[in-house]
Amino acid sequence: MVDTVPAPLRNWGVLAAALFVLWVLAAAPGDWSNIGSQFVAGLQIGAIAALGGTGLVVAYRATGVFNFAFAGIATIAAFIMYELTTKNSLPEWLGLVIVVGGVAPVIGGLMDVVVFRSLERRSAGTAEKLVANLGVLILLLGIGGVIYQETAYQPNFVFSSKQAFSIGSGSSAVSVSWGVVGNVAMIVGAAGLLILVFRFTPLGRQVRAVVDRRGLAELNVVNANRISMLSWAIGAMFAALAGVLDAPVVGLQNGALALQVLQIIGVAVIAKLRNIGAAVAAGFGLGVVGSLSALIETPHYPHWLHWVHLPSLNQDIVVQLPVLSTLAFLLIYRTLDESDGGGTGGIVTASFSRARRRTAAATVQGALGVLAVVIIVPAVITGKNLVTAQSVVAYAVCFLSIVAITGYSGHISLATAAFAGLGGYVTVRLSNGLWPLPTTATLPHVPQIVAMIIGGIVVIPLGVLIGYPALRRRGLILGLITLAFAQIIEQFVFQKPSWSSAGRTITRPGLFGFSLSGDRTFLYYELVVLGLILLLVRNLRSGALGRILGAMRDSEKGAVSVGISLRRYKLLIFGASSFIAAIGGSLLVQQQGTLNLNQDGPFSPLAGLYWFGAVVVFGLSYRSGAILAAVLYVSVDVATGRTNSSLIVIGAVALFIGYLPGGVIGSGLRVFSGDGIDDVSPAQRSLARFAAERRRRETAPPPGTGLKPSAFAEKLLVGGGE
């Protein structure tokens, strides 16, 4: 429980790091100054990662919420800094003071006051807090996106790149710029300040007390509020600092910068989400190792391997170190400080269909109604609305995948967009007569519909692969694993020219010689696919299978205790949901006619976060939730004429998910039909259960539910019984 990395594994890690350094030294051409300057450059990048990682750790430790929003805060901070200094030529130091010292703590404070304090008061579950936090991310990136769209800006560096001093002399001298000095000073100063505050101020000591024993926060509401506000503010300041310093390095573009910053999650993960010192070390470590790896010459691979372009893969592995190590450490650590136990209380609700059996007449009426809608609506809408409707249907299929995986089986997956993108990718490649691999070898052209089905099937094993970690992990950690997976797919497949530069367009399909390319016919075709997927998803919820998945979602211990094999059903649901996502992605690509793999496109890791937020808002446990989410996701942008504006709506509603248990639909049903829970909600129950378990673990020996020992002993020894 305390330390779960087995010693041998830790030793292997040290050994691997040592071998890597030796490898660099052996493989690096040139002299020591070369290595020295790479090392120094690594410090500059590493300092930024260390700042971001420290902010994540502080916020997580003090509030128990993983601060996904840090990427949004970083982005907004970088934009404001850009406006102040680069555009309006304020001095950099003043910009830094305003953004990091003023704007960031205000954002953090607002997050606390508006969102998390009320969630805390309502004793919301961890899943709800996670969603609210995602809401902040989505809202901030939505605002950034609406204002700045997808334009890339180049902000000034905060610190000058002139030499501050140099180490050594002559030709082997290593020059150290003010940029390096500044960045390192920032993290050293900030972390130092943090430690001073924690150690020597009363409030800091309380924060530490809370961090060590979260339950203590409940003792004093005033302090708990101050502490949580302080923690969010500090977390936001670190995020802002990381964003402001990172933007000049990687460029300032709304989604792209957020994606860069999200990689810093790896730093927090390596630090087990708890240890500030480890976060600083991990930040510097990743920065330096990544920077040194640039020196490694491309090794030579055997000729027969050249078709997979391994040389570039070799470089990628070191360049993409943060994401790869995120995944690796999430898998290596058997437990992280996961405060939620993986519950999805509050965002997932059950509807007791069996308790209120529908009559046959009602079923027929319902079916007729649906039929009327799907036949009449496409027939009457025209032009641009027809295209909007097409897009809605494709997204609805994608979103149904989230309903299946999270709503029905309780696994948080943030990789849906990646699976959808893979489905689209396979479809496009096959229909262009190309292998869905980094090769230029050709195939016969595959008809689009067949290619779509193959795409769905090809993705299943990948979904099952992601299901394996889910055998032991749920909640936040599974969310992080799936996010890392999405980032890896993004970087190794979607952004790789060798995989995806050729064959990015697709024409609309035909069936038995009948073209489906007209806008209206295509919509009907999409509706048929949607109908089939709806049936599949319904089947994941009904019958023995649906009951078993629901049972697993509610209690894994209970499920195994009646003989249910978690492995079988978890892998099944992961496979099924990745299939559905792939079909949805394929539809989307067929509808758009091109495969858009841009970082702000529909298949980026950020899209996975947006999609999840959109479905949660409407109701994860309802098929109609997915459909309404798709309507909103697409139509707000169309209505306002600005992309990303739907994000503002979704983000804003997600902030208040604590007031909408089960999303808009779940809450609506509860209000209007009394469907759902009689007196206690499952959310409250699971929370109570978790709280009980937590309390037991924290106090050893635990307060029992039975008699006090003395009374117990008295009965045992003195009498009672027969």
Place this chain on the structure above:
Amino acid sequence: MTVAAAPVRLRGARLEVRDLTKSFGGFVAVRDASLVAEPGQVTSLIGPNGAGKTTLFHCVSGIEPPDAGHTILDGQSLRGMTPDRRARAGMARTFQILELFGGLTVAENLQVAVEGRSVSRIWRDLFSLRHPDNPEVEAQVQQALDLVGIGHLAHRPAGSLPTGLSRLVELARALCTEPRVLLLDEPASGLSTAETDRLHRVLSSLADLGLTILLVEHDIELVMALSKTIYVLDFGVVIAAGTPAEVRANPDVRAAYLGADPDEVES
């Protein structure tokens, strides 16, 4: 209540726990514990809060891997078996901290227990249009509910029941897995007097029919009345074993309970 209506095939199995040890970090929760539960009787495991009873149950049912020791069911070691395989081998249990399927109805909770062990229906359910309920399963479920006296709750959401009734649902659910050994972790806590009486009768008739029952319970009257054999666990160690009378007379048990500072034990 007529025992003949029992819905389960009652073929008990001899459960043996041998030298079981489990620690968390440096803290040893169960140390070298051994016990035997024979078919056709109730065997109880008692001890103060934090003694390690639940931990022992978790190890026996496979939910936590023990550090050392064996669980043996009818002469066969269950070493390395996942909890679901143990359940399919006949080990059923209830939980002190409830593990009901709160989003399903009470009847569905039991249906899952009946159907969950067979694979055949998964693929059919995944691709078929209709999912009719199996009347045999429904009858079995209703019987189990009636047996523990909560037949009228069948269509209530399980998540909405008070603790006592939830414990009865867990018991009924365990009975639906065709168990050979029943591990019950404080089944009577939260039950009303009438419900406890019913539980008493149900358990003794299940034992009479041949089932093996291992009971952890703080209701000492119930334990004394039901058990053939009682094991006493204190700080993870089995300090006494025997008939109720023997255990009550055991000086070690006296020392353990009367000697212990209640504050220390209670936290």
